[in-house]
Amino acid sequence: MGENKMKLNYDIVVIGGGPAGLAAAISAYDNGARDILVIEREKRLGGILRQCIHNGFGLTRFKESLSGPEYSARFIEELKKREIDVALETTVLSLTQDKKVQVINEQGVFTISAKAVILAMGCRERSRGALNIPGSRPAGIYSAGTAQKYINLNGYMPGKRVVILGSGDIGLIMARRMTLEGAKVLAVSEIMPYSSGLKRNIVQCLNDFDIPLYLSHTITEIRGDKRVTGVTISQVDENKRPIKGTEKHFECDTILFSVGLIPENEITKSANIPLSPRTRGAVVYQNRETLVDGIFACGNTIQVHDLVDFVSEESEIAGKAAATYILEGAKEKDSVATINGNNIGYVLPHRIDKNQKGHVKLFFRVTSTFRNCVINVVSGGEVIASKKRNIAVPGEMETLILTQDKIALLSDDITVELKEGV
Amino acid sequence: MSENIKNLTCIECPMGCSITVRVENGVAIEVSGNNCVRGKLYAENEVVCPKRVITTTVRLTNGDVVSVKTNMPVEKSKVFEIMQKINKVVASAPVRIGDVLVEDIGCGASLVATDDRD
Ligand SMILES: Cc1cc2nc3c(=O)[nH]c(=O)nc-3n(C[C@H](O)[C@H](O)[C@H](O)COP(=O)(O)OP(=O)(O)OC[C@H]3O[C@@H](n4cnc5c(N)ncnc54)[C@H](O)[C@@H]3O)c2cc1C
Ligand code: SF4
Numbered sequence: 001m002g003e004n005k006m007k008l009n010y011d012i013v014v015i016g017g018g019p020a021g022l023a024a025a026i027s028a029y030d031n032g033a034r035d036i037l038v039i040e041r042e043k044r045l046g047g048i049l050r051q052c053i054h055n056g057f058g059l060t061r062f063k064e065s066l067s068g069p070e071y072s073a074r075f076i077e078e079l080k081k082r083e084i085d086v087a088l089e090t091t092v093l094s095l096t097q098d099k100k101v102q103v104i105n106e107q108g109v110f111t112i113s114a115k116a117v118i119l120a121m122g123c124r125e126r127s128r129g130a131l132n133i134p135g136s137r138p139a140g141i142y143s144a145g146t147a148q149k150y151i152n153l154n155g156y157m158p159g160k161r162v163v164i165l166g167s168g169d170i171g172l173i174m175a176r177r178m179t180l181e182g183a184k185v186l187a188v189s190e191i192m193p194y195s196s197g198l199k200r201n202i203v204q205c206l207n208d209f210d211i212p213l214y215l216s217h218t219i220t221e222i223r224g225d226k227r228v229t230g231v232t233i234s235q236v237d238e239n240k241r242p243i244k245g246t247e248k249h250f251e252c253d254t255i256l257f258s259v260g261l262i263p264e265n266e267i268t269k270s271a272n273i274p275l276s277p278r279t280r281g282a283v284v285y286q287n288r289e290t291l292v293d294g295i296f297a298c299g300n301t302i303q304v305h306d307l308v309d310f311v312s313e314e315s316e317i318a319g320k321a322a323a324t325y326i327l328e329g330a331k332e333k334d335s336v337a338t339i340n341g342n343n344i345g346y347v348l349p350h351r352i353d354k355n356q357k358g359h360v361k362l363f364f365r366v367t368s369t370f371r372n373c374v375i376n377v378v379s380g381g382e383v384i385a386s387k388k389r390n391i392a393v394p395g396e397m398e399t400l401i402l403t404q405d406k407i408a409l410l411s412d413d414i415t416v417e418l419k420e421g422v
Numbered sequence: 423m424s425e426n427i428k429n430l431t432c433i434e435c436p437m438g439c440s441i442t443v444r445v446e447n448g449v450a451i452e453v454s455g456n457n458c459v460r461g462k463l464y465a466e467n468e469v470v471c472p473k474r475v476i477t478t479t480v481r482l483t484n485g486d487v488v489s490v491k492t493n494m495p496v497e498k499s500k501v502f503e504i505m506q507k508i509n510k511v512v513a514s515a516p517v518r519i520g521d522v523l524v525e526d527i528g529c530g531a532s533l534v535a536t537d538d539r540d
Binding site for chain 2: 050053054055056059060065066070151152153177199200203204307396
């Protein structure tokens, strides 16, 4: 690996050195591309997994339970075995459709020309601004990811008595982390009637430590002048309006919010690459090519994955496709759209190109909790793939395989839909 | 003879299978609902003596911190005791993934680095 080496033109430029960028670069190399640069704004490769020190990563891929840094390290090691350039502490500022990548680092601002680009910028946490909590704005309020960074990378504990707003996985993981470090986590408050986190995280992060999870509850007041001194949470009705008389008061010095992740796409927008309003990432074909020829996208920048194992798998598809694009050039497409039907929040890939070989794994999320349901993929009035689920929840991404023979016969858009009570 | 049924959620993988265990005299005699053998082992252990891997950080002499884990699950009831021991550990850089920082931190488990620090 050419550490911190950067020329001004490359066959492939990968933006982001997290699990997605690493897997994409390795796969592009292994599929024949040679002239590759990975750009990462941080001092080290590995992305957000550097601060995810808990275990449970890699069960699908490596059949063992790794911590985040260990999982990333496996890919960094593979990257180092190949002639792939890496530019650290270098931030991409913008991108154009003809693949000029503008970057900034200590040496200045440069424009790199690429023949193909892979977007792998990951996701960011939804900010509190969107939450609209009444009350003052004292210190002691952090996103769960920021607290994770403080504790796990800087060794700094942000507080001692904690209330967590939102039951996303990062919030749950942080409930356990702070408890282990001696803090008292008083409550996790979730506005929905179900948790958006994985069941195993509820069990091992909350139940193990008797931390109460209040479903259908939200924070209705934050107290404190300079620093948080307490919060009130209230139960909400079906319209998510607080119900009077259900208030619970907690004395705390810290509030963490874990209210979801949004794909990071400032760079994608700068190049006017079409985004999907549902996934909030670029619209992609099954090879993870965006609607702009030669620009690919993978990992959390196109859909927020629960599992990094799937990020790696998806990014290998993008890397391979970028290599094919470099070696064979752009190809004609003949595509149909995928549509989220009843009870389905989104479907990815957004388009299926019939000229591409191989099966396609559809990723999607259901919109609420469903029991005894069947999920169908329908095209031209015909069910072309289907699966039964005893229970389906929004917190867990679903997948279904569309076989190549079915794809070849597609003449119409395809819809994924869920039917209850079967 | 005491017999009862316990419902557990397997935490071994993100599938989070709901497992039912029939317990007799403190041991699992029948496990159902698991999708794989890891789930069976988890349930059998969980009804006898729950164990967890601890993941946390350790201070370095240079002021930095490095992430660590116990190389095997430790008794859940000993987790806080072991955490206190871990918080007293100060290691010196450089540290590499897999380095054993403490041979026996409790319950026979070693404390192992899970990241590199120079
Ligand atoms: C706080 C947090 C905690 C998480 N915890 C878990 C977890 O416990 N388990 C799990 O499976 N998943 C977790 N996730 C989801 C996790 O992001 C994915 O599993 C995985 O890390 C996604 O890989 P990625 O490469 O797509 O994104 P990331 O890991 O986010 O990597 C993106 C990289 O791109 C870089 N980058 C972004 N923009 C630019 C730019 N303009 N120029 C240069 N570089 C740029 C970033 O610095 C980063 O290194 C978490 C996400 C967040 C935000
Ligand atoms: S039983 Fe197997 S598949 Fe089910 S959660 Fe446990 S480890 Fe995963």
